[in-house]
Amino acid sequence: MPRHLFGRPMVPPATPAATGPASPPDDPGGGSARRVRGRPISSSLAPIRARDFGFEQARHLLWRAGFGGTPQQIQTLASWGPERSVDYLLNYDAIPTEDVKGTLFDRDIMRPMNAEERGEIARARMRGDEAAVDRLRAQRQRAEQNDREQMRKIQRWWLKRMIETPRPLEEKMTLFWHGHFATSYRTIEDSYHMFRQNDLFRRNATGNFGDLLFAIIRDPAMIAYLDNNDSRKGRPNENLARELMELFSLGVGNYTEQDIKEGARALTGYTFNDDEFVFQRNNHDDGPKVILGERGALDGDGFVRAILKQPACSRFMARKLYRFFAADFPTGRPEVDGPADAVIRRLAATMVSSRYAIRPVLRQLLLSEHFYEPALMNEVIKSPTELVVGAVRSLNTPVRDIGVLADALGLMGQNLFFPPSVKGWDGGRAWINTSTLYTRQNILCFLLTGQLPAGRRDALRDVEKYDPSDLLADLRDSGATIEPDAVADYVLRFTLGNNTPRNRETLTSFLHQHGGRITPETVTALLLLVTAMPEYQLC
Amino acid sequence: MSDPIAFTRRQFLSTGLVLTSAAVTVPAFINRSALGLPMPADFMTAIPGVPTDHILVVVQLGGGNDGLNSVVPFGDANYYRARPSIGIRENNVLRLNKTAGIGLHPNMRGIKDLHDEGLCAIVQGVGYPNPNRSHFKSMDIWHTADTSATGDGWLGRYFDAECCGVGDGGKPEPEPMAGIAIGREAPLAMQGRLSRAIGFEDPNLFRWLGKDVHASLDDPYEQINRRGVVEGVSSDTNAGFLMRTALDAQISSEQIRRAVAQRPLSTYPNNELSRQLQMISSMIRAGLKTRVYYANLGGFDTHAGQGGEQGRHAQLMDTLASSLKAFYEDLKKQGNDGRVLTMSFSEFGRRVAQNASGGTDHGTAAPMFLFGPMVKAGVHGKHPSLTDLDQGDLKYNTDFRGVYAAILENWLRADSRKILEGSYRPFDVIKKA
Numbered sequence: 001m002p003r004h005l006f007g008r009p010m011v012p013p014a015t016p017a018a019t020g021p022a023s024p025p026d027d028p029g030g031g032s033a034r035r036v037r038g039r040p041i042s043s044s045l046a047p048i049r050a051r052d053f054g055f056e057q058a059r060h061l062l063w064r065a066g067f068g069g070t071p072q073q074i075q076t077l078a079s080w081g082p083e084r085s086v087d088y089l090l091n092y093d094a095i096p097t098e099d100v101k102g103t104l105f106d107r108d109i110m111r112p113m114n115a116e117e118r119g120e121i122a123r124a125r126m127r128g129d130e131a132a133v134d135r136l137r138a139q140r141q142r143a144e145q146n147d148r149e150q151m152r153k154i155q156r157w158w159l160k161r162m163i164e165t166p167r168p169l170e171e172k173m174t175l176f177w178h179g180h181f182a183t184s185y186r187t188i189e190d191s192y193h194m195f196r197q198n199d200l201f202r203r204n205a206t207g208n209f210g211d212l213l214f215a216i217i218r219d220p221a222m223i224a225y226l227d228n229n230d231s232r233k234g235r236p237n238e239n240l241a242r243e244l245m246e247l248f249s250l251g252v253g254n255y256t257e258q259d260i261k262e263g264a265r266a267l268t269g270y271t272f273n274d275d276e277f278v279f280q281r282n283n284h285d286d287g288p289k290v291i292l293g294e295r296g297a298l299d300g301d302g303f304v305r306a307i308l309k310q311p312a313c314s315r316f317m318a319r320k321l322y323r324f325f326a327a328d329f330p331t332g333r334p335e336v337d338g339p340a341d342a343v344i345r346r347l348a349a350t351m352v353s354s355r356y357a358i359r360p361v362l363r364q365l366l367l368s369e370h371f372y373e374p375a376l377m378n379e380v381i382k383s384p385t386e387l388v389v390g391a392v393r394s395l396n397t398p399v400r401d402i403g404v405l406a407d408a409l410g411l412m413g414q415n416l417f418f419p420p421s422v423k424g425w426d427g428g429r430a431w432i433n434t435s436t437l438y439t440r441q442n443i444l445c446f447l448l449t450g451q452l453p454a455g456r457r458d459a460l461r462d463v464e465k466y467d468p469s470d471l472l473a474d475l476r477d478s479g480a481t482i483e484p485d486a487v488a489d490y491v492l493r494f495t496l497g498n499n500t501p502r503n504r505e506t507l508t509s510f511l512h513q514h515g516g517r518i519t520p521e522t523v524t525a526l527l528l529l530v531t532a533m534p535e536y537q538l539c
Numbered sequence: 540m541s542d543p544i545a546f547t548r549r550q551f552l553s554t555g556l557v558l559t560s561a562a563v564t565v566p567a568f569i570n571r572s573a574l575g576l577p578m579p580a581d582f583m584t585a586i587p588g589v590p591t592d593h594i595l596v597v598v599q600l601g602g603g604n605d606g607l608n609s610v611v612p613f614g615d616a617n618y619y620r621a622r623p624s625i626g627i628r629e630n631n632v633l634r635l636n637k638t639a640g641i642g643l644h645p646n647m648r649g650i651k652d653l654h655d656e657g658l659c660a661i662v663q664g665v666g667y668p669n670p671n672r673s674h675f676k677s678m679d680i681w682h683t684a685d686t687s688a689t690g691d692g693w694l695g696r697y698f699d700a701e702c703c704g705v706g707d708g709g710k711p712e713p714e715p716m717a718g719i720a721i722g723r724e725a726p727l728a729m730q731g732r733l734s735r736a737i738g739f740e741d742p743n744l745f746r747w748l749g750k751d752v753h754a755s756l757d758d759p760y761e762q763i764n765r766r767g768v769v770e771g772v773s774s775d776t777n778a779g780f781l782m783r784t785a786l787d788a789q790i791s792s793e794q795i796r797r798a799v800a801q802r803p804l805s806t807y808p809n810n811e812l813s814r815q816l817q818m819i820s821s822m823i824r825a826g827l828k829t830r831v832y833y834a835n836l837g838g839f840d841t842h843a844g845q846g847g848e849q850g851r852h853a854q855l856m857d858t859l860a861s862s863l864k865a866f867y868e869d870l871k872k873q874g875n876d877g878r879v880l881t882m883s884f885s886e887f888g889r890r891v892a893q894n895a896s897g898g899t900d901h902g903t904a905a906p907m908f909l910f911g912p913m914v915k916a917g918v919h920g921k922h923p924s925l926t927d928l929d930q931g932d933l934k935y936n937t938d939f940r941g942v943y944a945a946i947l948e949n950w951l952r953a954d955s956r957k958i959l960e961g962s963y964r965p966f967d968v969i970k971k972a
Contacts, residue, residue: 434788534781
């Protein structure tokens with residue numbers, strides 16, 4: 001058994017796949033939204049039976065709880081069955097990974113001025129020494145420039161980590177929290193604080209939601225983003241208090257304007273100095289308050305405890321997790337939305353009984369019969385990050401140029417560490433328009449071939465040739481004849497999770513046009529076509 | 540003079556339909572205008588619910604344009620005191636008619652000509668309360684029309700409100716070509732809840748690059764992406780949505796690339812803004828259904844060595860003025876000048892006093908320029924005082940949202956209160972139709 005399923009380069013499974021050779025699915029129109037409509041889908045949270053968990057289900061699990069997998073990884077999970085697979089992905093602490101050290105990046109670039117430096121600039125101003133003031137200003141501008149450069153490095157570092165991690169769910173949940181507690185570098189302009197926040201999300205990725213709420217009101221990046229460092233007794237800033245309830249825990253309609261006012265008072269004095277949280281007692285309003293029905297001289301922790309007591313909190317978080325992992329609820333399709341609503345309510349109950357531990361909720365969802373309903377499979381639009389990371393991991397393409405990949409995420413609307421607002425990314429159909437669709441197709445073309453827009457093509461010596469032969473290994477091992485029909489079926493099943501007669505016909509006739517030869521070149525060309533299919537944007 | 544080669548929308552509709560005759564469905568936007576709703580009498584009215592054929596072009600001057608060296612208050616001695624080395628000398632200023640003490644930078648000859656022909660309005664002292672001097676933040680404020688710099692873009696909200704047709708499944712879907720931005724990505728201003736503008740630096744990138752890998756990929760790619768929603772896929776699923784968008788993308792890409800392949804009717808100078816405006820003019824000439832185009836000129840963050848009559852800032856003024864002049868000449872030859880209102884803005888102006896490095900630092904209020912025969916030509920608003928300052932910066936006289944409101948109400952015929960999420964009196968700078 002491979003100790004690390006997700007090692008790069010790929011580790012082949014030691015046990016042969018129990019589900020037999022890869023073969024075309026019985027149902028040529030199979031998968032996703034192509035099933036009979038109208039009849040409500042199952043809302044059962046009972047674990048899916050092992051015999052119902054095959055290649056399609058393992059593939060689905062790998063995409064949703066991670067960033068997809070190679071055919072071999074899919075086969076391995078299929079052979080493990082649902083429980084072992086979900087537990088392997090979920091209990092990732094057992095899988096060794098590279099530590100995230102605080103010293104990876106420079107913490108001092110945006111260090112605030114010390115007393116001596118402040119004195120120097122004040123004296124220069126006083127004596128009207130324009131040159132000295134200019135010099136200090138230039139120094140500051142250089143620091144800002146260096147910090148923007150470090151932010152780009154951190155973006156690339158995280159993207160690389162997502163591509164290489166042996167713990168895909170850990171990074172996927174880090175991405176979830178980044179969208180949930182959305183904070184943008186654009187506003188706070190301190191890359192080290194963004195890095196620290198990112199690691200807070202990673203350390204608590206599948207931990208306890210309550211812990212994260214207590215931590216987020218102490219997080220320098222969040223405090224700066226929502227202006228809590230300007231919040232003082234007598235003139236509280238309501239920004240953090242409002243978003244803490246509206247976007248981070250309860251949702252609109254589950255608190256009053258009065259709760260915001262009182263909550264803002266509870267958060268006064270919660271600020272930071274350089275990189276560390278500081279509670280400034282003299283700026284804190286320690287008077288009596290009533291927040292969400294709780295009375296007392298509540299501080300920030302008291303405010304968070306009052307939030308966690310609300311039934312709305314678990315409902316709000318269960319819904320958000322459901323949307324991230326299962327379906328873009330509400331989908332507008334009644335046969336899905338009714339059962340989904342029932343599932344969300346039960347996930348919320350699980351969250352309450354686990355006292356906000358995330359892992360039991362995810363385990364229940366990822367194992368459930370509901371999660372593997374065909375109407376939910378291949379029906380989520382991949383985020384730009386899922387698209388790019390997933391393509392490298394599942395197709396095993398070269399990374400080529402991490403900077404190009406990071407920039408492409410921005411062009412596709414998901415510039416990491418720069419969410420558009422505190423609401424995070426809308427996701428779903430908002431990812432897609434005619435321009436982003438071309439960018440999505442073209443970044444896949446870059447990964448597969450190194451092709452960049454005219455005039456920006458990789459210097460030839462840098463072009464790593466992509467070899468897709470390993471992807472076909474299972475097909476070869478199955479003893480099937482390697483011919484156009486079999487290859488087209490196999491590739492479609494692996495990349496799209498389904499196979500339609502039209503897609504199959506397009507691919508086979510392309511191969512026949514090239515003499516039916518199955519070579520690294522023709523398979524790469526096949527993948528260029530598959531990744532340009534509208535359905536490739538789904539997982 | 541009208542342009543005999545300009546496509547009419549009827550031609551486009553029919554080409555579009557021929558191109559997609561093999562598809563199971565026609566693209567959403569053709570579907571809407573040709574089949575989904577009664578055809579309007581005037582074929583130039585292509586977007587249901589939008590009663591006019593008016594186009595807005597936005598020219599963004601990125602980095603903070605120095606308003607005081609663009610529209611020069613040469614009659615005010617304080618100007619020369621604050622700017623001993625970079626001030627524009629009085630005898631070099633291009634004086635504006637009827638306006639005592641105000642004139643243009645000498646390199647703005649093209650804009651001076653447009654002004655004299657009645658095609659340029661200048662709104663002085665435009666800004667907003669509690670000015671923010673961060674590039675990011677202030678740009679976001681202009682883009683969202685919200686001083687908290689949050690929310691959707693103002694043009695995106697306009698698209699959401701006015702440019703939605705009825706998509707498959709009864710849900711409103713935005714017109715995919717309502718907004719086109721020339722640049723790496725569409726600006727925040729053009730992002731709505733439903734609508735996202737098309738953005739491309741070069742139309743040759745607004746296409747699939749796999750075609751350059753091997754010619755034999757072309758046909759299968761076209762098959763794959765021009766199918767529309769295939770049988771067995773329900774159109775209200777994400778799969779159906781993606782198939783529609785893929786078809787829209789093919790049609791848009793083809794129309795745009797065919798449009799910009801035309802030669803312009805006038806000669807443009809050789810600079811980046813001209814390259815963009817020339818593309819925009821070609822797309823207008825080809826009759827695309829686009830309501831708003833967006834162009835960008837950067838490099839205005841002149842902290843050091845900005846120069847006066849000559850130098851970096853002067854170069855930018857030349858680029859701006861000569862490009863706009865060529866643009867309106869081109870549009871006039873097409874017979875489209877009356878359809879196109881152009882607005883330029885920058886995230887802020889610069890400080891009144893020059894700094895020790897021969898440049899200027901981030902400031903506040905600055906002039907906006909509007910172009911086209913529909914504008915009330917001349918200089919509007921009050922020039923901000925050079926002595927009554929706010930921490931060394933100009934105080935604004937006109938809120939930029941009043942100018943937006945005028946464009947929305949009097950040109951795009953939209954409800955500005957709904958789109959700007961507040962009530963701003965439209966600034967009186969556009970002629971009544």
